[in-house]
Amino acid sequence: MEGEEVGLIGAHDKDENESSSHSTPQEHKSFAEFAKDKLDSAGRELRRRLPMAGQIGAHLMHPRRLLLHSTATQHTDVVLTFPKGLPDSMLLWLLQKLRGSQPRLRVCVRQHASVQCSAFYITADDDVLLQTAEEIHLTKQLKPEFGGGYKEFTVRDMHCFQKGSSASELLNSGERAALVKRVLESARAQPGEEDALRPALELRLRQAILPACVSKGVVSNMFPLHDRKALEVLRKKWVKQFFAPQPLDEICDYFGVKIAMYFAWLGHYTRSLIAPAVVGFLFWIWLGVANENWRDIAYVLFSIFNVLWACVYLETWKRRSNVLAYKWGTLDQRDELLVEPRPQFQGEMTISPVTGKPEPTWPAWRRRLWRHAVSLPVMCVCVCACAHVTLAALTVQEWWENHIVYFSWLPRAILAIIIAVEEEVYGRIARWLNDKENYRLETKYENHLIVKIALFQFVNSFMSLFYLAFYVQDMEKLKEQLAVLLITRQIIGNLKESALPYLIENLRLAKICVDVFGALSPSKMPTSAQLTELFEKKTDSSGDVPENSIFNTSDKDERRDSEPVVGQKVIHQAELESQLFKYEGTFAEYLEMLTQLGHVVLFSSAFPLAGACALLNNAAEIRADAFKLCHVAQRPFPAPVSSVGSWQHVMEALIAVAVLVNCALIGLSGTVNRLLGDAMPQAHILVYVGLEHIILVSVLALRLAIPEIPSWLETEMAKVEFQRREAIKNSHAPLLSECTSQDDVSKARSPRTATPTTPKMADDKQEKKKINIGKIPEIPPFS
Numbered sequence: 001m002e003g004e005e006v007g008l009i010g011a012h013d014k015d016e017n018e019s020s021s022h023s024t025p026q027e028h029k030s031f032a033e034f035a036k037d038k039l040d041s042a043g044r045e046l047r048r049r050l051p052m053a054g055q056i057g058a059h060l061m062h063p064r065r066l067l068l069h070s071t072a073t074q075h076t077d078v079v080l081t082f083p084k085g086l087p088d089s090m091l092l093w094l095l096q097k098l099r100g101s102q103p104r105l106r107v108c109v110r111q112h113a114s115v116q117c118s119a120f121y122i123t124a125d126d127d128v129l130l131q132t133a134e135e136i137h138l139t140k141q142l143k144p145e146f147g148g149g150y151k152e153f154t155v156r157d158m159h160c161f162q163k164g165s166s167a168s169e170l171l172n173s174g175e176r177a178a179l180v181k182r183v184l185e186s187a188r189a190q191p192g193e194e195d196a197l198r199p200a201l202e203l204r205l206r207q208a209i210l211p212a213c214v215s216k217g218v219v220s221n222m223f224p225l226h227d228r229k230a231l232e233v234l235r236k237k238w239v240k241q242f243f244a245p246q247p248l249d250e251i252c253d254y255f256g257v258k259i260a261m262y263f264a265w266l267g268h269y270t271r272s273l274i275a276p277a278v279v280g281f282l283f284w285i286w287l288g289v290a291n292e293n294w295r296d297i298a299y300v301l302f303s304i305f306n307v308l309w310a311c312v313y314l315e316t317w318k319r320r321s322n323v324l325a326y327k328w329g330t331l332d333q334r335d336e337l338l339v340e341p342r343p344q345f346q347g348e349m350t351i352s353p354v355t356g357k358p359e360p361t362w363p364a365w366r367r368r369l370w371r372h373a374v375s376l377p378v379m380c381v382c383v384c385a386c387a388h389v390t391l392a393a394l395t396v397q398e399w400w401e402n403h404i405v406y407f408s409w410l411p412r413a414i415l416a417i418i419i420a421v422e423e424e425v426y427g428r429i430a431r432w433l434n435d436k437e438n439y440r441l442e443t444k445y446e447n448h449l450i451v452k453i454a455l456f457q458f459v460n461s462f463m464s465l466f467y468l469a470f471y472v473q474d475m476e477k478l479k480e481q482l483a484v485l486l487i488t489r490q491i492i493g494n495l496k497e498s499a500l501p502y503l504i505e506n507l508r509l510a511k512i513c514v515d516v517f518g519a520l521s522p523s524k525m526p527t528s529a530q531l532t533e534l535f536e537k538k539t540d541s542s543g544d545v546p547e548n549s550i551f552n553t554s555d556k557d558e559r560r561d562s563e564p565v566v567g568q569k570v571i572h573q574a575e576l577e578s579q580l581f582k583y584e585g586t587f588a589e590y591l592e593m594l595t596q597l598g599h600v601v602l603f604s605s606a607f608p609l610a611g612a613c614a615l616l617n618n619a620a621e622i623r624a625d626a627f628k629l630c631h632v633a634q635r636p637f638p639a640p641v642s643s644v645g646s647w648q649h650v651m652e653a654l655i656a657v658a659v660l661v662n663c664a665l666i667g668l669s670g671t672v673n674r675l676l677g678d679a680m681p682q683a684h685i686l687v688y689v690g691l692e693h694i695i696l697v698s699v700l701a702l703r704l705a706i707p708e709i710p711s712w713l714e715t716e717m718a719k720v721e722f723q724r725r726e727a728i729k730n731s732h733a734p735l736l737s738e739c740t741s742q743d744d745v746s747k748a749r750s751p752r753t754a755t756p757t758t759p760k761m762a763d764d765k766q767e768k769k770k771i772n773i774g775k776i777p778e779i780p781p782f783s
Contacts, residue, residue, distance in 0.1 A: 073121065073225060073574040077173070077180045080120040080210075081112070081221040081578045086200075090218065091118055093196050097187055097209065104128065105183060112575045114512045117220070121574060124180050126167035130155050132179045133171070139329040139640075140170065147724030149717075150329030172253055174638040177224030181637055184210045184222075206349040206358060215344065221582065223634040225574060230254050231630060239626045246622065248324070255629065256638020257328050262586040263622065264324055265317060265644055266593065270618040272313040276600060276611030279305060284608040303605040303662040304695060310601045310655045311699045315706040318648070322709050325642045326717065332642075342442045344435070367437050375433040379452060382426050383459050390463040393418060412481055416488035419460055420496075423591075426456050442639075446587070447646040453591060454650045461485075461595045465603050469661075473668055475606050482607040486599050490617045493592050498624045501581045501632050508579045512571065583633035589625060590647050593618075597651065601658040605665055659699065663692045 073079075082091065091109075098107050098120070105128075108121040124132075130153075133140075139150040146160045153161065153170075163169040171179070187210060189196075189203040197203060201216045213219040234254060237247045246267050252260035283302050287295055325331040347360035397411035430452040439445040464485070468478040596614050604610035629636075667688050 071572045072228060073572050075106075075123055076108075076121040076225055076574060077123045077177045078184065078222065078224050079574045079578060080122065080219050082118045082120075083217060083220045084115065084117045086118065086218070090197055090200065094209075094213070095120070097193075098122070098184065105180070110572075110574070112578060114571065114575060115579070119574065119578065122180055122184065123176075124183060128183065129171060129176060129179045130158070130167050132182050133175070136179070136182055138175065138179075140164075141329065142724075144723075145727065147720055147727045149720035149724070173227040173230070174224070174254060174256055174635075177635075178256075178638050181222070181224075204346075206360070207346075211344055221578060221634075223577065223582065224637060226577060226635045227254070228573075234626075235630050239623060239630050242623055246626075249327075252328050255636065256640070257325075257330050258639040258641045259586060259629070259636065260328070261321065261324065261641055261644060262589060263625070264320065266589075266618065266622055266625070268317050268320055269313065269593065269597070270615065270622065272309070272316070273600070273611055273615040273618060276306065276309055276604065277615040280604060280608035280611040287608070299605060300666055300691075302608065303666055304691075306601050306604055307655065307658050307662055307695055308698060308702065310597075310658060311702045312706070314648075314651055314655060315703055315708075318643075318708045319706065319710055321643045323713055326713060330640045330642045341440045342445060345440050346438055362438050362440070367439075370437055375437065375452070378429065378433060379455065382429060383456055386422055386426070386456065386460045387463055389418065389422065390415070390460070391467065394464055394467055409480075409484055412484035413488050415464060416485050416492065419485075420489065420492050422460050423457065426460070427453060430456070443645065449587070450646040450650060454594065457591060457595060458598070462598060462602065469603065469606070469665060470668065478603065479607045482599060482603050482610060483613075486596070486607075486610060486613050489592075489595070490613070494620070494624055497588070498628050498632065501628070505579070505581060505632055509576070512576070512579065577634055580634045581632055583629065583636040585636070590644070593621075594647065594650060594654070598654055601655065602661045603665070605662060655699070659692060659695050663688055663695065666691065 095107060095109060098105050104124075106123050106125070110119045110121055111117075112119055133153050134155050137152045140153045140161045142148055142151050142160055143162050143164075151161075158164045158170070161170060185208050187208070189205060189207045189209055191205060194203045194205065197213070197218060200218050201212060203209065203212060210219065210222070214222060230250075231254070234247070234250055237244065237250065246263055248260055248264050248267075251263055279302065283298055286298055290298065322331060341359055345360055345362070347362035349358050350361045352359050393411070393415045397415065400411045401408050430449060434445060434449045434452065437448065439448065464481055465478060468474055468481055596617070600610050600614050
């Protein structure tokens with residue numbers, strides 16, 4: 001029968017082919033009408049199967065609108081998602097471990113039907129959040145009557161802080177998520193639990209469970225939920241208004257100090273580029289009309305200007321970063337010995353001599369041994385390999401220009417692509433080496449990673465330019481190579497960072513749109529009140545699902561997030577955001593901008609328009625990075641920083657190298673030779689050395705002339721300290737009265753460790769009135 005059917009089909013196709021081969025113009029016209037009718041009927045069928053075709057079509061073109069139509073996820077700060085097919089026994093053990101942790105978390109289990117994976121929706125009670133805020137020494141702003149400024153939060157003095165009547169007012173959504181993450185990471189493996197997650201993971205005694213699960217893939221993702229109202233405000237003020245100043249305070253409140261500091265630095269760097277862009281453009285015009293002597297003079301002046309500009313930019317940024325750090329309460333960082341170790345830090349559990357708490361320790365000699373015996377040789381091999389690949393690419397480029405002639409830009413573009421690939425490969429190697437060195441603090445880990453990658457980046461990005469400038473000594477080729485590298489890297493960077501993730505993510509959301517909303521009728525769409533009521537039914541009064549089932553499938557009245565409601569399907573905010581890209585931090589952005597700064601300060605004398613190209617790129621880069629954070633990526637956890645960290649030292653080293661490079665370019669370009677005429681070679685050398693020393697002295701003078709902390713900021717800091725002392729001196733302190741020894745009283749009156757208290761009142765009853773902090777009871781300091 002199958003053979004007969006195939007034969008009939010083949011005969012039918014044959015007849016159609018024969019008839020089509022002898023068709024007339026009238027038949028061709030009929031065929032066009034027939035095709036049009038078929039397309040129309042297909043459209044009607046699509047609209048019949050997709051009743052929301054008018055709106056769903058917009059979703060398919062702009063799937064991100066799903067985030068607007070999704071149901072807001074309530075009572076959730078952090079979401080954990082798990083890979084598809086993870087055994088229920090592991091999920092159950094993790095659920096019991098997190099629910100039984102001290103302090104206790106509120107964990108709900110959900111099933112994401114669109115990707116067939118499980119997720120934990122996690123939050124914590126207000127008293128737990130406040131206790132954790134005190135434990136991590138979260139800084140909050142004091143009320144003016146208690147001195148103002150920022151101070152480490154304590155629960156007992158909650159009334160002294162602005163908006164300190166309740167945790168919901170005191171803590172924003174980012175701080176809540178960071179505190180919940182802290183509690184999650186405090187869950188550690190107890191004796192007898194080492195094999196609980198086998199074979200996926202073997203735990204060590206006292207090891208932090210959640211970071212280990214994330215590193216081994218047991219937990220596929222951990223992210224905080226977006227606050228829709230605050231995010232929409234940022235989108236309007238930050239992403240859509242291209243020429244408006246960045247709302248740095250709003251960025252800090254929503255994304256944290258670390259990300260806000262990056263965008264503050266990027267904005268300062270972009271504004272500073274106006275000077276070299278304008279001067280470089282004028283210099284470029286001058287080169288076309290001036291004679292050779294004036295061009296030589298302009299070349300020398302422009303090279304000196306580049307170095308001095310870079311020094312001024314860097315020193316003014318130091319002042320700006322200190323002002324912002326003071327404004328955001330991170331200028332005074334705690335001693336490193338008081339900071340908790342990073343969750344990935346491994347070692348034998350011992351009692352800390354500083355805090356008295358158990359924490360892992362790692363011998364310093366083992367770190368140094370790995371660093372010198374493994375990391376350093378591997379880095380040298382990678383740098384040498386990179387140099388050889390670059391030299392080979394330059395050789396091919398020279399052969400191409402001599403034999404093929406056409407498309408001479410193509411080898412340079414290929415070299416730019418090779419450089420980008422080498423960066424990605426070496427970045428993975430450097431992170432693996434850094435993980436093996438096992439640093440205790442996140443700052444130390446990142447600083448050593450910066451050193452590793454910055455060294456490779458310098459060789460990888462500038463090797464070809466140094467080769468053309470100092471070996472080939474061809475300024476014209478140097479200019480062409482710099483222009484191609486600068487423009488190509490900027491295009492590749494924007495495509496890789498924003499455009500490609502946005503495209504891939506839209507495809508993901510489009511698939512979810514078809515799967516979930518494909519048969520949704522707008523006339524039967526549930527109201528927001530019905531959707532909120534549905535979500536409230538999913539949790540009991542404590543926010544937990546029934547203990548006898550992980551996925552809450554035994555109760556027929558309960559439904560999963562993506563199951564039909566009121567005859568329709570809905571999708572929740574957390575499920576959609578789990579499909580967004582994870583934001584990997586600001587490391588790659590800093591590295592990209594550092595390379596661009598090197599192109600501007602090292603070799604822009606050969607290509608005067610480098611500053612203008614960098615300015616145009618950065619104007620778009622700010623909004624592209626903002627778009628990525630607000631539209632493409634999951635919300636990152638906030639982190640406090642006082643500056644850009646080791647990137648500051650890398651930029652200072654880059655400027656020192658720029659002095660030598662620009663002086664050498666002046667000498668090799670023949671500018672000084674033409675200006676001095678028939679002078680002796682010794683005179684030429686003396687001119688180079690003298691010029692170099694003049695520039696170095698000028699850079700040093702600028703650094704001394706521009707203080708890192710403005711005088712008004714020093715005055716403001718002293719004023720706040722004085723106000724705090726006066727507030728303590730003139731107050732009736734119920735906490736001071738509880739001190740049992742003279743030492744405790746003296747500590748309480750210390751200007752740095754004192755606890756601000758309520759001012760003196762005339763009414764005795766007012767003095768004895770207990771502080772009311774809403775539903776949150778006063779709890780003792782976290783021990």
